[in-house]
Amino acid sequence: MADKFKAVIDEPELLKESINALSTLLTEAVFKVTKSGLELRAMDAANVAMADMKLLASAFRTFEVEKDIEIALNLSDLTSILKRSKGTDSVTLELKDNQLLVEMKGGTKRSFNLPLLDIKQDQKIPSLDFPVSIKIKTEAIEDGISDAEIVGDAVILEADPDSFVMRAEGNNRKAEVRIEKGNDLLIELKAKDHVKSIFPLDYLKKFIKAAKLCKEATLYLGNEYPMKIDFRVLDKIQLSFILAPRIESE
Amino acid sequence: MADKFKAVIDEPELLKESINALSTLLTEAVFKVTKSGLELRAMDAANVAMADMKLLASAFRTFEVEKDIEIALNLSDLTSILKRSKGTDSVTLELKDNQLLVEMKGGTKRSFNLPLLDIKQDQKIPSLDFPVSIKIKTEAIEDGISDAEIVGDAVILEADPDSFVMRAEGNNRKAEVRIEKGNDLLIELKAKDHVKSIFPLDYLKKFIKAAKLCKEATLYLGNEYPMKIDFRVLDKIQLSFILAPRIESE
Amino acid sequence: MADKFKAVIDEPELLKESINALSTLLTEAVFKVTKSGLELRAMDAANVAMADMKLLASAFRTFEVEKDIEIALNLSDLTSILKRSKGTDSVTLELKDNQLLVEMKGGTKRSFNLPLLDIKQDQKIPSLDFPVSIKIKTEAIEDGISDAEIVGDAVILEADPDSFVMRAEGNNRKAEVRIEKGNDLLIELKAKDHVKSIFPLDYLKKFIKAAKLCKEATLYLGNEYPMKIDFRVLDKIQLSFILAPRIESE
Structure with missing residues (x-):
């Protein structure tokens, strides 16, 4: 049986602006989806910078996931899609048929499908001690x-x-x-x-x-x-x- | 004797925006001028799209033409000129010395002359039946x-x-x-x-x-x-x- | 002993916009600094145009110079710096260690150093009689x-x-x-x-x-x-x- 994930956010800017910042650093990314939210940890291609994002489940109106899953996506594709959202839209992310479905509900109902990528990532955050x-x-x-x-x-x-x-x-x-x-x-x-x-x-x-x-x-x-x-x-x-x-x- | 045509429009946007849309499709165009207004029918160079415009005489403050005439113009030149009009200008189109004179009256009186082209066009609109x-x-x-x-x-x-x-x-x-x-x-x-x-x-x-x-x-x-x-x-x-x-x- | 010059202006736009206009014409320029203000006279590289600027001492909140001096600068560098000033900043120009120090005080204190160039200029304004x-x-x-x-x-x-x-x-x-x-x-x-x-x-x-x-x-x-x-x-x-x-x- 396929993995289940469905989440609705009423502040699409949170999603749009964070993914936009990440997409300047990373071309592809693996999101970890757990009950606590959407997580992304990755190193840029030049191995110079690292990003660590947690978009908390509490940022969403509803956030449903059965078990921890990973969703790998092309970030520039995802950014192009999210840029089409309007501030007043509610945006739904949903796993469907091995694709990510992004739905924007405002004056109209608009939807986008994005293929899942077959990549794995397990980036550890280095232990740093900042004075x-x-x-x-x-x-x-x-x-x-x-x-x-x-x-x-x-x-x-x-x-x-x-x-x-x-x-x-x-x-x-x-x-x-x-x-x-x-x-x-x-x-x-x-x-x-x-x-x-x-x-x-x-x-x-x-x-x-x-x-x-x-x-x-x-x-x-x-x-x-x-x-x-x-x-x-x-x-x-x-x-x-x-x-x-x-x-x-x- | 030369053909006579003179028309004054107080909403230059009607002229500016329609010609601007047409100019993305057509480089040159033949306008038919009759007592009922300014007409343009043309096929794009790739033979894929057709445009059909009627700018009615009633859109103009005055619209004077003695007999039906044709005015062939370079549309990108005409668009460049019309883009210089301001929303509050009244714009006059006038045939003069085998040129089109475009006059914009607002805070100042500005005028542009554009040569007439020697081309003919007689585009028929296909008969289409849309369900x-x-x-x-x-x-x-x-x-x-x-x-x-x-x-x-x-x-x-x-x-x-x-x-x-x-x-x-x-x-x-x-x-x-x-x-x-x-x-x-x-x-x-x-x-x-x-x-x-x-x-x-x-x-x-x-x-x-x-x-x-x-x-x-x-x-x-x-x-x-x-x-x-x-x-x-x-x-x-x-x-x-x-x-x-x-x-x-x- | 080094030359002394220090001036503070509360309308940085005067400086920014005049230097910006000049920088489209001149790459380098020699400013004459006297008790009456900052002066610049120069011919463009093509010898077609001439600029003559006097930014009067009275435009500045304070304007201190001991004796007449010349300050030669790269104008495009100076323009880049001045463009960083905000309308509400007060901008200080000061000679220091053979550099021009440009300080902008607003919400923060920001400073820029620019090297002095070793060029001379003595442009005469032609005597022209305009009817x-x-x-x-x-x-x-x-x-x-x-x-x-x-x-x-x-x-x-x-x-x-x-x-x-x-x-x-x-x-x-x-x-x-x-x-x-x-x-x-x-x-x-x-x-x-x-x-x-x-x-x-x-x-x-x-x-x-x-x-x-x-x-x-x-x-x-x-x-x-x-x-x-x-x-x-x-x-x-x-x-x-x-x-x-x-x-x-x-």
């Missing part, structure tokens, strides 16, 4: 990325107990955003020491697409260490990206 | 086209006494919009039997540009038969497109 | 340029005591904007005789970017003679462009 965490408005990160792009293709993320800095240097040029404790954009800064790591901008630009989900994110940093960025909507979605640092040539 | 007619909001057709584009380059139009369906299939994918009788978007559905034909999406995308003229259109369908779509603004404009079906390989 | 001056809303010029583009790559500017005309001709096509005295868009027209000159459209399109600074400009014309266009914001900025006429082949 610094920074809860910050996503607009500040977006500004820092756009500023840094003027100067180069990498950004230095730096923090100490009093401030968070995004900086780019190169060709005798420099761009820097410095956000001190007390700034409205900086909600919480936990740092005991000074840390500094450098990251490729193109990946950060992909991650920050998830800012469409929520206006705040939490950055986790270390010294010459990977970074993690967390986007969360309470009881609905957790979307994290982990990125390896670029080795500095300074 | 099904569907009066529908254009937004539903636009959605169906955009949905279908995700899956392929053709769309199946299907109707029966209770519903109208736009569907695309291919590569193990499917997209479908189903609109049942009673849906607000479906104003009128006249069908005795089930009909189904398949059409190339690129043409439908061109036709639907005319949705800028009016929020409703009427679709005429048959079984493995051409389609016709009608855009009408009462006493002002009638714009129809006829499209040959694609032969199904199913 | 005609036309104070006009910039939207009328923008319309005339866009209309003319449909027809060709040059525009004829023509004036007499009663009207100002922008016209393009070519390939049996014509576009013309005629603005008569008394039209609200034409604030002042001073002309004793009829004058007419032809100019390349691509340059006018660059100049008119400065319309973001102010809604009015003054055109200076002669007969088969260069043109000048002036954009002014009282006590803040004067930005002029001079353009050589195209020799007519009529």
Whole structure:
């Protein structure tokens, strides 16, 4: 007997924007479906970044699955389909005849079928210990990325107990955003020491697409260490990206 | 003595949007000017689609023509010019010195001259008998086209006494919009039997540009038969497109 | 001892939009900094157009310079940086360590460093005597340029005591904007005789970017003679462009 899965979501943006951010990183993906929701953990093709999404069952109006299953899909196909949803649609995901059926109910009833792929994935999340965490408005990160792009293709993320800095240097040029404790954009800064790591901008630009989900994110940093960025909507979605640092040539 | 023609329109959008839709299909066109208005009937270069426009004299503030004449123009030139009109302009079309003079009066007086072409056309509209007619909001057709584009380059139009369906299939994918009788978007559905034909999406995308003229259109369908779509603004404009079906390989 | 210069402006648009217009014409530029403000005079690489900008010290909240100095910069770099400023930022320009430091203070403190170039420039403004001056809303010029583009790559500017005309001709096509005295868009027209000159459209399109600074400009014309266009914001900025006429082949 075929696996059963059917879920209805009234906030299609949660699905659309998270899958859209993921699709810039991954071409195919294996979703784990359990009673607690839809999960995805995957490494990008270049082995530089990792995504970890949990779209919680509580984000859905109904979420029915009999036993834990895996659904492998082409993410760019799924994104194209989800982009056709309207904010007021309710969107149904359903397994049917070895396909994923995506139904959008609004003024009309529209449906899409997508074939399941025959791939397996079992990505472990590395155990990381971050000495610094920074809860910050996503607009500040977006500004820092756009500023840094003027100067180069990498950004230095730096923090100490009093401030968070995004900086780019190169060709005798420099761009820097410095956000001190007390700034409205900086909600919480936990740092005991000074840390500094450098990251490729193109990946950060992909991650920050998830800012469409929520206006705040939490950055986790270390010294010459990977970074993690967390986007969360309470009881609905957790979307994290982990990125390896670029080795500095300074 | 030269032919005389002068017409002034206070709703330049009628002219701009209809010519714009036509210009995606036809590079040159012969307009017939009679006391009843401006007419254009033409087949596209691929002999797949036909356009039939009547911009009625009653759409114009003044419409003066002494005897029936023909005006042949490059449609992409005419479209470029009409795009320069503003919604509040009154636009004058006038034959002068073997040119078409297009004058736009708003805050300023702006004028454009366009050479007449030396071509003839006498397109007959084929006699077609459609068993099904569907009066529908254009937004539903636009959605169906955009949905279908995700899956392929053709769309199946299907109707029966209770519903109208736009569907695309291919590569193990499917997209479908189903609109049942009673849906607000479906104003009128006249069908005795089930009909189904398949059409190339690129043409439908061109036709639907005319949705800028009016929020409703009427679709005429048959079984493995051409389609016709009608855009009408009462006493002002009638714009129809006829499209040959694609032969199904199913 | 190094030269000192520090200036703070609360209307970054003045700086951003003027430099943006200049950067379409010049890749590098030498600014003269004196107690009266920031000045730039330069000829474009093709020797066809000249720019003359004075951003007055009174446009700045503070403007400190010890002695007259020159600052040579890459204008496209400077434009990229200034585009990152927000309308509500206050922007500081400061010479530091042989670099220009650009600081933007708004919700955050963001800074950019730009290297000084080692070039000299001493452009003299030619002595020109224009028989005609036309104070006009910039939207009328923008319309005339866009209309003319449909027809060709040059525009004829023509004036007499009663009207100002922008016209393009070519390939049996014509576009013309005629603005008569008394039209609200034409604030002042001073002309004793009829004058007419032809100019390349691509340059006018660059100049008119400065319309973001102010809604009015003054055109200076002669007969088969260069043109000048002036954009002014009282006590803040004067930005002029001079353009050589195209020799007519009529």
